[in-house]
Amino acid sequence: MIVVSAASGAFGRLVIDQLLARCPADRIVAAVRNPKGVADLAARGVRVRLGDYDDPATLRTAFEGADRLLLISSPELEPSRRVGQHQAAIDAARTAGVGAIVYTSFLGADTQAHGVTAAHHATERTLFASGLPHTLLRHPYYSEAFLNAGLRAAVTSGELASGTGGRGINTAFRGELAEAAAHVLTEDCHLGRAYDFTGNLWTYSQLAHALSRISGRPVVHRDRHGRAPGAQGWLEDQVRAGALERQTDDLQRVLGHPAATLDQAVTAILAEPAPPAAVPAPE
16 A cells, blocks of 8 residues: 555645556545545545644554655745654654665755755655665656746747746756656655756846747747845745756656656747637726
8 A cells, every 4th residue: 555645735646646646546645634624535446534734643643554655845844844744754654664665865965954945854864764665756846836837928929038047957857757657656666866857057148049940939038136035036046056956866766758858848938828818807
């Protein structure tokens, strides 16, 4: 039996979709904080159990009978609380007799214990100390943070601005990371491994060229001098510092095929129907 924790999130749902293509639905358990919120998964034959990272007793019950557990990292942002939740899940897995844990970590967590990687670094150490067989899936940033429907505005305006300083970006799409997780959960050759997943390296200049080629309309890249607001500005700062340029072939090897190219991503984004225009309210 395969248990997927935090299964109601976007990534967890994608993993379950991949698992359903590989094994019977009654061998898959979705462990979630709110079982009523995943009635659609239950309708597809997936077993649904209450499993709340803040309630260890529910985790022990949710993990019972699991040959493999996908421990999806908590969405909690405060590192100490996040580490505590992961510790509770690992303890519950040991008590429940889980065969092996697959943990969604973050790229660099093996060597960096601060910032984004702080909780992941601590969790990896906890897993090693637990004695439980496990596999580490170190994710990069999701491609969707950069490659999304907002690129249509660049095609319309003919200009793509970024504050990345021409540096490379090694993101990967959620769907491919979910596919990789499903491989690891259903194959026997991954235990004891730590995978550093990255997609194909790309730059904003290359993105502008891809938008031009695929849309048939010229798009030029402009290096933004001012910082973008909010999370986008922080992400671009990381790129400008070269923090997203590490490359490995781990994702391709686990998938058994190359990760999506920039052209494939842009083609898919531009092929999506544009959202309907807002209808003015009657006066």
